[in-house]
Amino acid sequence: MDVLRLFGIPESEIAETLRRAQAAGIALDDLEITTCLRRGEVEVVTRYEPPAQPVYDAFAALVRERHADTLFSDDGRSVDEQVADLLRRAPARTIATAESCTGGLVAARLTEPAGASAYVRGGLVVYANEAKVALAGVDPALIEVHGAVSEQVARALADGAIERLDADVGVGITGIAGPAGGTEEKPVGLVWISVAERGGARIDRRVNLPGGRADVRDRTTTVALHLVRRLLLGLGDLGS
Template sequence: MLPDDLKTQAAALLERCKAASLMLATAESCTGGLIAGTLTEIAGSSAVVDRGFVTYSNEAKAEMLGVDPALIAQQGAVSEAVARAMAEGALARSRADIAVAVTGVAGPGGGTATKPVGLVHFAVAHTGAETAAHHEVFPGNRSAVRWATVEKALAMIDAAVRPRERKPEAP
């Protein structure tokens, strides 16, 4: 089920997190748990993965992650502001050092002129740093959008982990 390239990417990321003593959490909407599923496909991932929140509905985003319903009403569930709030909520409601959040329109329906099918907002929150956000519009069908989202989310976590890796001690 899991593409080999994603399994390799996830395994390398987990090793970097483990070496840096970092725990991860996920907050997922359009991927429905695929990011957490990809990470936990790797044996030993329990040393790094604290928990995953699947918050497909707006109510789940509010109840599980503390996303303000007014923010969702104002910005829409598929927005940078909501992705940031999801990541920050996952970080606050877990033992994790880094949390990734994704919210988007996987399709085939649900897109609009301003929020087309394939649009995904990402955010990575981590202790001691500003929350990073990014968005992309991925081509392809629902499955392609979801797997591309997993790949990008892992890359964003990796970018957050690399500066935190332990440096060799000076002699």
């Protein structure tokens, strides 16, 4: 069984890739391919008999080519494991979070793997605006001018996490998980995520996530993990 994991593409794109594979003469009938959407990631699981290895290799090569930027794992590793490995390997880096709408979920996921204490410094859950200011050092003027859910505040949260927890990498998250609190301009599901290296690279992303409160929180957490991975690999944001 081989697993390809992609993030940031619709499942329909994989269907299109399967059509192209067929058109290119790859004998897909020799493969048992299952694609599923899990936590916002597309997982392509393929089972096949040993003689079909060349067929799988051709298929995997096509996926790699067509989805170079969104394919993040072809060895079964989850994004969580990749982030853990990237933080641990030289140059070893530490990480810290400052989360609003996710309420600690990103810190909880980062600390899930055994040995996380080697690279997780800690995190701030800054639900109240006063906490954003007092704990994460967000300039209250930013909140006043741009609102608590804004790119500026997400960036300030990432910087605050780095500063206050003395970490190399910071994650800042602010958004509207719902069901209440949305406006026309800033609807439920709007989240700003900022990941930054101390004095270095940064990725900021605005997402508009579908679903209920739990979905928005869970999806945001997954996006944040992917942004950390991209930052640590020096990739920049998707399509940027």
